[in-house]
Amino acid sequence: MQPRKKPRSECPAARTLESVGEWWSILILRDAFQGCTRFDEFQRSLGIAPNILARRLKHLTERGLFERRLYHRKPNWYEYVLTQKGRDFFPxxxxxxxxxxxxxxxxxxxxxxxxxxxxxxxxxVVVAAGTLAPITPDNVVLVPGPRASRDMHRRLATMRAMRPDVSPA
Structure with a gap:
């Protein structure tokens, strides 16, 4: 089901899903973390149709998670190498x-x-960098960032986690 609003919103989770939130994309990244770089390696590992793999690799490259590098001429064959942005998706x-x-x-x-x-x-384990305390829904809340719009401020203000005076249902 597609979201009602285009995911290019202020929400980092929505933007992340737009970049990689598709089944094949995450599996392609998983295999890249284990050393796959070539089209045939991904196809063999995943059992994915070539047209779908080509489309997902193109998308991930356009989003900056892979860099496409020529490794053979006549015919031209490319490998897909993780960028720093792609490597940072590992966690x-x-x-x-x-x-x-x-x-x-x-x-x-x-x-x-x-x-x-x-x-x-x-x-x-996911921990806070400064304190090394585990990050859980009990000790973390979303707050507006420095570039948050008025709409984002309003949306967050209506969330129960931001209002400790409201008890859970």
Whole structure:
């Protein structure tokens, strides 16, 4: 279902979904984090139709998550290399893995994350950079940023989390 409003809003989550919030895009990024760079590698790994893969790679490249680099001439073949913007999406995928393992693996985990050097299991935690305190809905609230519009200020002001005097339903 498409949102009623075009996602190019002030909300960073909506803008992120516009860039990468599609099933294949996130799986392409997942595979890129594991070393895939070439069209045939992505296609083989994902079992995706070539036209869909081409469209998703083009989209991710236009959004600045990949850089398209020529690696063979006559015919011209390109690889898709993660940009810094693309690499910075890694924590999002990691937290999706952790959530999926916790809630969607009734018969046991099929993929784990491990430290490259030690092979020890790694479980991600989202923490505040300044304090290293876990970030949870109980201790974090969205507040207007320096560039927030009046509409954003009004929208946030109506949210229950911003009004501690309102008890949950």
């Amino acid at each position: 999002v995928v990691v937290t999706m893995f952790a959530w999926g393992n916790k809630y969607l693996s009734p018969h046991g985990e099929t993929l784990l994350m491990a430290d490259r050097a030690s092979s020890l299991r790694v479980d991600p």
